[in-house]
Amino acid sequence: MSRRICVLIIASSGPFRDGLRILLQANPAIAQVALSDTLDDGSRSIAQQSPDAIVVDADLLDPAVFEAQLGQLKILTPHTLRLIIVHTQTQQQWVRNAGLPALLAGFTAEDLFAAILS
Secondary structure, eight states: OOOOEEEEEEOOSSHHHHHHHHHHHTSTTEEEEEEESSHHHHHHHHHHSOOSEEEEEGGGSOGGGHHHHHHHHHHHOTTSEEEEEESSHHHHHHHHHTTOOEEETTOOHHHHHHHHHO
8 A cells, every 4th residue: 555645725615615524535545634714824834744745725826916926835845746716717828837736626536536637
């Protein structure tokens, strides 16, 4: 059996994050799912224990400094898989410009697991 991974979700508390957490916990390849409400809290969590993958809800990020926040995330986690969940085409373009993988909200479970576990 391959190594099980730890995933950090950075998203506001609520149904979206809860559903994402439950979906990830259902996969036997994922050992632990940690939660952070903000990018700052997520940064502190990453400093304490680096996860194998980070899933960020783009709606959490400030549109005025969106690209700077994505750059900060890349610097903070250079060897960690990062996946940004986007909700608009504008967000999707910003994430592409930052060179990060994105999934458009409404994605399938298969797409999510393929992005995280590949």
